Structure formats: C-alpha cells, structure tokens
Amino acid sequence: MxxxxxxxxxxxxxxxxxxxxxxxxxxxxxxxxxxxxxxxxxxxxxxxxxxxxxxxxxxxxxxxxxxxxxxxxxxxxxxxxxxxxxxxxxxxxxxxxxxxxxxxxxxxxxxxxxxxxxxxxxxxxxxxxxxxxxxxxxxxxxxxxxxxxxxxxxxxxxxxxxxxxxxxxxxxxxxxxxxxxxxxxxxxxxxxxxxxxxxxxxxxxxxxxxxxxxxxxxxxxSHTPGTDDTRIRNSQHYMKILEMLNDINQRYPQQVSLAPACRWQIAKEGLGILHSINNISDKQKRKMITQELFDRGIWKMIWNNARGLRQHWRLGRRYFRLKRYLTD
Incomplete structure (x- = not known):
C-alpha cells in the first residue's frame, strides 16, 4: 500500500x-x-x-x-x-x-x-x-x-x-x-x-x-486480595516507576516548573507503596522491602517531592512505622 x-x-x-x-x-x-x-x-x-x-x-x-x-x-x-x-x-x-x-x-x-x-x-x-x-x-x-x-x-x-x-x-x-x-x-x-x-x-x-x-x-x-509476595513485587514495580518519574522531572526542569503536580504525583504513588508494605504480614519480608525502600533512596525521593502540609503529615506518620519495621 x-x-x-x-x-x-x-x-x-x-x-x-x-x-x-x-x-x-x-x-x-x-x-x-x-x-x-x-x-x-x-x-x-x-x-x-x-x-x-x-x-x-x-x-x-x-x-x-x-x-x-x-x-x-x-x-x-x-x-x-x-x-x-x-x-x-x-x-x-x-x-x-x-x-x-x-x-x-x-x-x-x-x-x-x-x-x-x-x-x-x-x-x-x-x-x-x-x-x-x-x-x-x-x-x-x-x-x-x-x-x-x-x-x-x-x-x-x-x-x-x-x-x-x-x-x-x-x-x-x-x-x-x-x-x-x-x-x-x-x-x-x-x-x-x-x-x-x-x-x-x-x-x-x-x-x-x-x-x-x-x-x-x-x-x-489488580483487583483481588494480594499475597505478601505480590505486594512485594507491586512495591518494587512502583519503586521503579518513582525512579523513572524522578528522572523525567530532572530531564525537564523547565516543564516541571510549570506542572509542579509532577512532583506531587511521586509522593502520591509513594504513599501507595507504603500502604502495600504496611499490609505485608511476614515480618522478615516486610523488613526486607522496607530496607530496600531506604537503600534505593525511595523514601527520600518521596519526602522531597511531597507538596503541602497534608502530604508531609501523611508521610511523617508512616516514617516511624517504617523505622519500626526495620527492627522487628
């Protein structure tokens, strides 16, 4: 043709x-x-x-x-x-x-x-x-x-x-x-x-x-109750997504200055990761994925991209819970 x-x-x-x-x-x-x-x-x-x-x-x-x-x-x-x-x-x-x-x-x-x-x-x-x-x-x-x-x-x-x-x-x-x-x-x-x-x-x-x-x-x-292993995999997928979003924001700083919600969405998706981690029942698996969250710099990325008092408050509440998971 x-x-x-x-x-x-x-x-x-x-x-x-x-x-x-x-x-x-x-x-x-x-x-x-x-x-x-x-x-x-x-x-x-x-x-x-x-x-x-x-x-x-x-x-x-x-x-x-x-x-x-x-x-x-x-x-x-x-x-x-x-x-x-x-x-x-x-x-x-x-x-x-x-x-x-x-x-x-x-x-x-x-x-x-x-x-x-x-x-x-x-x-x-x-x-x-x-x-x-x-x-x-x-x-x-x-x-x-x-x-x-x-x-x-x-x-x-x-x-x-x-x-x-x-x-x-x-x-x-x-x-x-x-x-x-x-x-x-x-x-x-x-x-x-x-x-x-x-x-x-x-x-x-x-x-x-x-x-x-x-x-x-x-x-x-996506719409059925997960197991610990599926929650871990889902968290890892979203960690990769946050890394990609962060890289995108760094590649296009001028555009992101006009669309600051691009930073908000990193924190929003990050809160989803924290929710998944919180629902992991096996303490060792929960500790492992929590350690990965910190080692990859995901927590810092989420916190630094949070917008406004409400997101920071929601994240702050979860920070101490995450630290406790590392010592369980």
Whole structure:
C-alpha cells in the first residue's frame, strides 16, 4: 500500500481468544478506510494466533507479528517499531471501543495539529457495581488546544487523572522524534509514559466525550486480595516507576516548573507503596522491602517531592512505622 495510513493501531495480544472477535468488530465499526492494523501476538498459548490469522482478510492493511512472551510493553514496542501511520493508538483487546472514537480523535488532531488527542471513557465493573466516568465531568472538562504541561498540571490537580495510553491517539512523528518506547517488564508503565509524553507535547486537546469502556475484572491480579509476595513485587514495580518519574522531572526542569503536580504525583504513588508494605504480614519480608525502600533512596525521593502540609503529615506518620519495621 503506497499511501501512508492515517492511523496505526498497535495491539498487544496475549491469550485473548475470548475478546478478539468483539475487539475486531469494534474496529470495523470505526469505519476508517486508511487504517493500519499491527497485532503483536505475545506468546499466546490459546487460540489467539488462529483467530488473528482468520481476520487477515477483513482488513486491507493488516499485519500479525509473532514473538515469545515478553509482556505488553515489549509487544507495544515491537509494533511501534514497524508502524507507519500518521497517528498511533494502543487499544487493549479486552475493553470496548465505541463507534466513532478514532474518527473523532483524528478529526480534532488533524484540525488542530495536535501531538496528543484524548477523550473520556467509563469504568465498567463485572461484579455488578454501577459504571462511572473515568474523568468526572465536574473535575475535568473539555479543553481547547493546550500545551502538554498545562494539560498535565490541570489533569493531575483534579486528583482524578488516570495515566493510560488507550484513551489517546498520538502524532507518530512526535513520538518518533522523541524516541519514546515502553519500559519492558514494568507494570503500570503508562504512568511514566504518559507523564513524559505530556511534558514534551506542544499541542494537546481533551474532549469530555465518552468513547471507551475500561473493563475491571474482579478476578484480575489488580483487583483481588494480594499475597505478601505480590505486594512485594507491586512495591518494587512502583519503586521503579518513582525512579523513572524522578528522572523525567530532572530531564525537564523547565516543564516541571510549570506542572509542579509532577512532583506531587511521586509522593502520591509513594504513599501507595507504603500502604502495600504496611499490609505485608511476614515480618522478615516486610523488613526486607522496607530496607530496600531506604537503600534505593525511595523514601527520600518521596519526602522531597511531597507538596503541602497534608502530604508531609501523611508521610511523617508512616516514617516511624517504617523505622519500626526495620527492627522487628
């Protein structure tokens, strides 16, 4: 195909046989003629490969890449490396994409020469709880074209901002010129990715229009009671995220001066680590991860980035508890 695709969908697939048919239907219903589909089968052990091959005839620009299982970030990077579209998107296969999402985002992106175009979505729970907007309309309203730092400060200040890639489309040349990739093996990689993208984006626009259902599975790892070992792993993932966020803040001091909530979010995510540590019942394991927190300089980083009396008070209360864990 000689014409450059308007949009490349880079899709990580791992054991997605239950979701792929509905996912492909949602993409067909976008009615985008000049679309590039890049499916990275990340070592699936179910029938995903067969289903992916079955849909090849349904799309004119369609590519399946097979690789050993390396995780969603590695799969996204594999797809990103070969994408050719003017814009990029990274949808998750187990969510619901409403008709018109990508045409609407492309409309504002092209009209306003955006680096990032983003919309709203809905949390949908499979345990019967009522759905709710991801970004409450009373906290975040539609914007005009903003600098990425302005939108990031506004979004973080709402205290309702969710760091995700799947509500956005990105101008490919912008992502390529910045050399952005996803961190392999890191859960919640969307946090540092979104932060750095928005700190460097010149033109961003948010529309409070709901086009995406984010499905929260009650049986998923993220939403079931953890064990001590999962809490330790989660804490270590978030320590890495804080180190990445701190490095980002140091790389872009001018932008961070305009978006000081970038420092607040380090302390906010740090409080989550302290909560996980507090829930570890095995004293030796709790002592080990607490020592790692101090040895890696994470505690100092959290404290130094805290904003305001409330965050410092919450951290101060936990400091003496952490020190006690080291002597238990």
């Amino acid at each position: 000689s014409e450059q695709p308007l949009l490349s969908l880079v899709v990580a697939v791992y054991n997605g046989e239950k979701f792929l048919s509905a996912f492909f239907d949602s993409i067909t219903n976008q009615h985008i003629d000049n679309l590039e589909m890049i499916l990275v089968n990340d070592g699936s052990t179910d029938n995903s490969a067969e289903i992916l091959n079955r849909y090849a005839s349904k799309f004119s620009n369609y590519r399946v890449i097979e690789q050993a299982n390396q995780g969603v970030s590695a799969a996204r990077n594999t797809g990103l490396a070969v994408a050719t579209g003017q814009y990029l998107a990274f949808p998750d296969i187990d969510d619901v994409i409403y008709p018109g999402m990508y045409p609407r985002l492309l409309e504002i992106a092209i009209q306003n020469q955006l680096d990032v175009a983003t919309c709203n979505g809905t949390y949908v729970y499979d345990d019967g709880r009522p759905s709710k907007k991801i970004f409450p309309s009373d906290k975040l309203t539609s914007t005009g074209v903003l600098a990425g730092t302005t939108w990031l400060q506004q979004a973080l200040s709402s205290r309702k901002f969710l760091h995700v890639t799947w509500l956005n489309i990105y101008r490919h040349a912008f992502i390529k010129n910045q050399g952005f990739t996803f961190e392999h093996g890191l859960r919640h990689q969307d946090i540092p990715w979104t932060t750095e993208v928005l700190l460097t984006a010149k033109r961003v626009q948010y529309i409070d229009e709901t086009y995406y259902d984010y499905l929260i599975h009650s049986a998923s790892v």
